[in-house]
Amino acid sequence: MAYQDSILHPDFKLGILGGGQLGKMLAQAASNWHLPVYALEQDHSFPAGRATPFLQHGDFKNYDDVYRFGREMNVLSIEIEHVNTEALHRLEEEGVKIHPAPDKLDIIKDKGLQKEFYATHGIPTSPFRLYEDENALRRAVAEGGQPLPFVQKTRTAGYDGKGVSIIRSEEDLDSRLLSGPCLAEELVEMEKEIAVIVARNEQGETRCFPAVEMAFNPVANLVEFLFCPAAISAEQEAAAEALAVDVIEAFGLCGLLAVELFLDKDGQLLVNEVAPRPHNSGHHTIDSCYTSQFEQHLRAVLNLPLGSTEMKAPSVMVNLLGAPGHTGPAYYKGLEKCLAMPGVHLHLYGKSTTKPYRKMGHATVVNKDLQQAIAYAKEVQQALEIVSGT
């Protein structure tokens, strides 16, 4: 039976490791085709728990859980890269189709291997050195082998700004150094930070979404606003998209690849890091593009034709973060005010507990006038407060 028919076969199963907000939004996209999404997650209270009736309890970092879950699936994918890849390798040997493939995940989830991959494949990235641990790094600084300032990144488990520390001085070395295997990279003199999400299917077809421009919350080091289109020249846009295609082709990966890029003061593009899945920088596509990043991921991992990545209209995405000082059951204040603004698309993930700066949802403001969208996005951020208790 041809693939395009088989995904609608009653017995077809798509498995996703993880049931957080990305898993939820993948399940929502699949729901349009009535495609069953099986998600492996700790329990039903996770965001995907309501979006699919096929959530199975388990730990995506546990070998047995991943293996048992995966062998029932026709196609297996992820919403987070920090999964048990040992089990994925075994499943792959046993014939389960897995996208992105486990050997790519092994590289991407270790920031040291990821940087080495760029270096050996001629992909521009900031210069770096690997260190066994923070003590080796400290010694290198003392011996003059590692100049200040630099960005220290732990090799594994970095997420949402965690696992990254900027070291500018001897003082920072005492107070801000992170422990464990790490790398130190040159601090880039950044003009702006952009991201390009690219998709690739088994046929090798590739498509880029338009570049987005990120603005960070300086306290939480989390993306706060995201603008699309980015305020870059047509040449820079073309170069960024071409680079994203180079990266996904170098990996030979099927699925989505979110490529975070630095545009430095000299106008040079450098790959910061990648994520082989739907990404925060692509949330706006649900409401602003002809195809959402979630549907595109499904198309790519199921080897369907990729969808148009054109924008219907410009957009601004705001992460809705838990208010500082609040930990506990989540309450949403100011919702009505946000819904009264034109073009505001509200996405609440349904996490029962809020924590300071936790991603509880996002809002995408779509508007033919980007400046107007930015103004509304700032109003949304002012109006909506996620607190613990009424």
Next chain:
Amino acid sequence: MAYQDSILHPDFKLGILGGGQLGKMLAQAASNWHLPVYALEQDHSFPAGRATPFLQHGDFKNYDDVYRFGREMNVLSIEIEHVNTEALHRLEEEGVKIHPAPDKLDIIKDKGLQKEFYATHGIPTSPFRLYEDENALRRAVAEGGQPLPFVQKTRTAGYDGKGVSIIRSEEDLDSRLLSGPCLAEELVEMEKEIAVIVARNEQGETRCFPAVEMAFNPVANLVEFLFCPAAISAEQEAAAEALAVDVIEAFGLCGLLAVELFLDKDGQLLVNEVAPRPHNSGHHTIDSCYTSQFEQHLRAVLNLPLGSTEMKAPSVMVNLLGAPGHTGPAYYKGLEKCLAMPGVHLHLYGKSTTKPYRKMGHATVVNKDLQQAIAYAKEVQQALEIVSGT
């Protein structure tokens, strides 16, 4: 607690009578806010069965089932008007908030009362007469009291072109007359058929989606294509929207009202009939408008601010109907070809059994160029075939 906060309260329950495709798409819209949708439907194999974990088994035409389901809800709404309104009246007396209100449903679900409502409220509609049954109608024709041609409509249970018969001749009287209480209305010399979906909340705020133009399949008498914007003048658009607002205000109804209109050869607008819920003619809004009709219905029945009804881009909607001659388990052929066309948004409802002309899904083609969208929509209709068996 303010309403806008309470809908996100863990205990808040929105109930929907019916779990077909409209219930599914309402649940999908609610999922963006992580708002729980409880649906009353026969069993989990219905379209909404996967889109919400809170589907409850029961018959929305049964008094006890509706009453038991409804009294657990904070707000109760519908996806089909042919529900047990006796139970709704009792629930309303007991304080359950119900939108649209049961007394409006009683009028709308009886086409005779609906026509009388228009006549007594000065709403333009084609001239009509009510008949006790088909025999009374036949006698009136014989006695010269009912001129030919006319459109016969049964007073209740009409749906998707059923319950409507065009009687042009004495011969038709013998072969095409429908049985039961009915009305006969003048056959309108139609220029085109359009629909305007209007929303109203408890504050009395109203918003119209842009008018859509319908093209019917002449065999099945089902909407086959739907174009937005409609090919009408700005004055006609304004008049159609004003008329839709007149109708919803005359009813005093909260929620969505889909107003089907005839534009006759003299340029006059006549109300054909209405549906107090999301409607086939509004499916395109999911992919082409700033707010979908499903989110708008939620906003209206929950008394939230109504969303922008502006178009992001022109669109064409195609109903995906079961192929003639096929009854049984549904298989979808040509899916990959459809997905390869730019701007095609595919919505499959997941009905396990296909029947000739059964609505199994829809596709919305979004394109800045409406003519291009129409061309793709025709290709989709050619390419996709829903059959029983591979």
